[in-house]
Amino acid sequence: MKSAVETLSPTRAKLTVEVPFEELKPSLDAAYTKIAQQINVPGFRRGxxxxxxxxxxxxxxxxLNEAVNEVLPQKYIEALQENSLEPLAQPEIEVTKFEDNETLEFTAEVDVKPEVELPDYEGIEAEVEDVTVTDDDVEEQAGALRERFATLNDVDRPAADGDFVTIDLKATQDGEVVEGAEVTGMSYKVGRGGMLDGLDETLAGMSAGEQQTFTSQLVGGDLVGQEVEVAVAVTAVQEQELPALDDDFAQLASEFDTVEELMADVRERLGRGKRLEQAAAARDAVLERLLEQVSIPLPESLVTEELNARRQSVEQQLAQAGTTMEAYLEEEGQTQDEFEADLDRRVRDAVAAQFILDEVAKKEELGVDQNELSQHLVRRAQQSGQDPQEFANHMFEHNHIPELVQEILRGKALATIVESAVVKDASGTVVDLKNLQPDGTIGEPEDESAEEPAAEAAEESAEESAAEEPAQA
Structure with a gap:
């Protein structure tokens, strides 16, 4: 077999392959055997x-056609390997010449992984915000803890923000009750929001035994976005009574004896959480600096496919949250065009990052062992809410293991880059980025898990920056 490659663009190649007829003979024999099993000829046994x-x-x-159909995929793969091409999509194959006992010629056009010239990624410098825990942060957390131990007392007055009301709710359109839009005896906190536009405003000032009607738009179901009439009846109004923030509460809600110890622990926990957030921000900042140092041509077909996948994922998440794209854009203060432009930028950055990390993994000669793959499978199963064994079986049956291995390698590559980086906060203090974990956290040296690779760091970084969705390479 002979093959030649023509570069159509930095991300697309055309292979021209010539296969001598002699190399088709095994496929030709297989074709005769297959057809012999399919036909009945008097005087001959089947097969x-x-x-x-x-x-x-x-x-x-x-x-001949049967033989060619069998041999084309094999020779296409051989030609890819012979020319060191990494395909990113299915090829467009065309048989350009084939006669009986003559050489088979075909062409294959395919999107390929571009060549990447790696910049120097040792000691990348980046900056992140300071870790600050304010008194307001501590009070907010303490307030949330007090609410967990709060009691509800019936009150004989109109409802106000912060009160809990028991309500019956029914939405109708043209006099007909909307399916799935009727509830009875639901507890609802006035002012919480996120259910129906106009509900909080209507409930404020209502007393037990009163009913009112208002107009709103449904945020889910078949009639999402359509106006309906909503009847709400209040059957009870309750006032939330928070426990005093004192030593007795500290002993009730925690292992501490005094409120001072409790509040100190709350502050420490908030600090740890913010430091973890800072580590994830540092990871993203380092990757962003790396992207700024290199220009990578991207296959438009891959970008388009990824854009469509992420856009669909965002729409599904919004639907599950009971809201619409219009409501989401209004809340974010974005127009549709701004959303699309931002998504396009993030997707391009994510795809470019994957190409870079693939090259880093090759340069560093990174590998994946069975234990790392098993841990990654378990994490992915937990993220998707599936049984780990069922998830693993599905991945093996559908040949997704190479994709998971690539995810792990990208995570290792990013961890390698980040751990050599110099990241400072706004005050000039160097951020500790050793032992980067999959979620962007920093493991403690004595923790054995700290030695595990950051298996999903690259994937998560790309996903978080593109509306919190999956990336693809």
């Missing part, structure tokens, strides 16, 4: 029909 008889009964051309 024992000689080739000459098959040529008369079925035609030599049908046999």
């Amino acid at each position: 024992k029909v000689p080739p000459m008889v098959i040529d008369r009964q079925v035609g030599r051309e049908a046999v």
Whole structure:
């Protein structure tokens, strides 16, 4: 077999392949055997029909076509390997010449991984915000803890923000009750929001035994976005009574004896959480600096596919949250065009990052062992809410293991880059980025898990920056 490659663009190549007829003979023999099993010829047992008889009964051309269909994928893969090409999509294959006992010629156009010239990624410098825990942060957390131990007392007055009301709710359109839009005896905190526009405003000032009607738009179901009439009846109004923030509460809500110890622990926990957030921000900042140092041509077909996948994922998440794209854009203060432009930028950055990390993994000669793959499978199963064994079986059955291995390698590559980086906060203090974990956290040296690779760091970084969705390479 001979092959030649023509570069159509930095991300697209055209292979021209010539296969001598002699190399088709194994596929030709297989074609005769297959057809012999499919036809009935008087005087011959099924599967024992000689080739000459098959040529008369079925035609030599049908046999040749069967042989070509079998050999094309094999020779295409051989040509890719021979020319060191990494395909990113299915090829467009065209047989340009084939006659009986003659050389088979075909072409294959395919999007390929671009060549990447790696910049120097040792000691990348980046900056992140300071870690600050304010008194307001501590009070907010303490307030949330107090709410967990709060009691509800019936009150004989109109409802106000912060009160809990028991309500019956029914939405109708043209006099008909909307399916799935009727509830009874639901507890709802006035002012919480996120259910129906106009509900909080209507409930404020209502007393037990009162009913009102208002107009709103449904945020889910078949009639999402359509106006309906909503009847709400209040059957009870309750006031939330928070426990005093004192030593007795500290002993009730925690392992501490005094409120001072409790509040100190709250502050420490907030600090740890913010430091973890800072580590994730540092990871993203380092990757962003790396992207700024290199220009990578991107296959538009891959970008388009990824854009469509992420856009669909965003729409599904919004639907599950009971809201619409219009409501989401309004809340974010974005127009549709701004959203699309931002998504396009993030997707391009994510795809470019994957190409870079793939090259880093090769340069560093990174590998993946069975234990790392098993841990990654478990993490992915937990993220998707599936049984780990069922998830693993599905990945193996559908040949997704190479994709998971690539995810792990990208995570290792990013961890390698980040751990050599110099990241400072706004005050000039160097951020500790050793032992980067998959979620962007920093493991403690004595923790054995700290030695595990950051298996999903690259994937998560790309996903978080593109509306919190999956990336693809």
